[in-house]
Amino acid sequence: MNILQLIQKRYTAKKYNADKVIPQEKIEELKEILRLTPSSINIQPWKFTFVQNPEIKAKLASVSMHNAEKINQAQLLIVFSVADDLDAFQKVVENEFSQARIDWYNKIKSSSPEADLKIWLAKQVYIALGVGLTASIAMGLDSTAMEGIETDKYKAILNMSAYKPLFAMAVGYGADEDSNRIEVTPKSRRLLENVIETI
Numbered sequence: 656m657n658i659l660q661l662i663q664k665r666y667t668a669k670k671y672n673a674d675k676v677i678p679q680e681k682i683e684e685l686k687e688i689l690r691l692t693p694s695s696i697n698i699q700p701w702k703f704t705f706v707q708n709p710e711i712k713a714k715l716a717s718v719s720m721h722n723a724e725k726i727n728q729a730q731l732l733i734v735f736s737v738a739d740d741l742d743a744f745q746k747v748v749e750n751e752f753s754q755a756r757i758d759w760y761n762k763i764k765s766s767s768p769e770a771d772l773k774i775w776l777a778k779q780v781y782i783a784l785g786v787g788l789t790a791s792i793a794m795g796l797d798s799t800a801m802e803g804i805e806t807d808k809y810k811a812i813l814n815m816s817a818y819k820p821l822f823a824m825a826v827g828y829g830a831d832e833d834s835n836r837i838e839v840t841p842k843s844r845r846l847l848e849n850v851i852e853t854i
């Protein structure tokens with residue numbers, strides 16, 4: 656299947672087959688794929704928390720609004736978080752990056768209000784969601800992007816301090832009876848001529 660066919664095939668899973676096990680190699684591959692996500696000035700201000708432990712997953716499901724059932728059914732939940740404590744992230748930048756990148760980040764930081772800097776950092780994390788959704792279907796897995804979660808409660812359950820959860824992605828095998836399957840609910844998008852401009 657080429658990339659267009661994969662993108663046409665992917666859909667947001669609303670129900671998962673809880674019994675079909677994801678091979679662990681695929682999960683390890685997904686970790687490496689997310690690590691390789693591109694970002695502005697290669698800043699990588701993220702943490703990807705892979706939750707396979709059913710008890711922790713159930714706790715997170717219980718603070719996930721209308722998404723609770725799918726999180727309990729899906730075998731994997733990935734929580735996408737952004738650097739939130741900027742002093743702690745400064746240490747990350749200084750310890751893990753080259754001098755050129757440190758200088759670049761410091762320049763951006765000193766010329767932006769803190770709120771704008773945080774929005775810019777969070778935007779980078781969303782790029783990883785696109786990568787993750789696309790990678791999942793390419794690996795034969797179904798997925799659900801979810802902003803419908805209580806991020807403050809996620810932060811407490813996951814004991815995070817320097818990072819803040821933004822959204823999550825459930826991954827697994829979609830249930831046959833899911834009415835959102837592409838065979839039942841065709842893709843719905845704005846017309847190409849209304850969203851693409853060719854000059």
Ligand SMILES: Cc1cc2nc3c(=O)[nH]c(=O)nc-3n(C[C@H](O)[C@H](O)[C@H](O)COP(=O)(O)O)c2cc1C
Pocket residue numbers: 665666667669722799800801802803804822842843
């Ligand atoms: C950032 C983001 C957040 C989303 N949050 C949720 C969510 O909380 N629960 C859910 O069931 N679907 C969620 N969705 C799925 C969208 O509703 C879905 O992608 C859109 O309707 C297009 O449908 P498709 O993914 O099946 O092509 C989210 C999608 C994105 C990209």
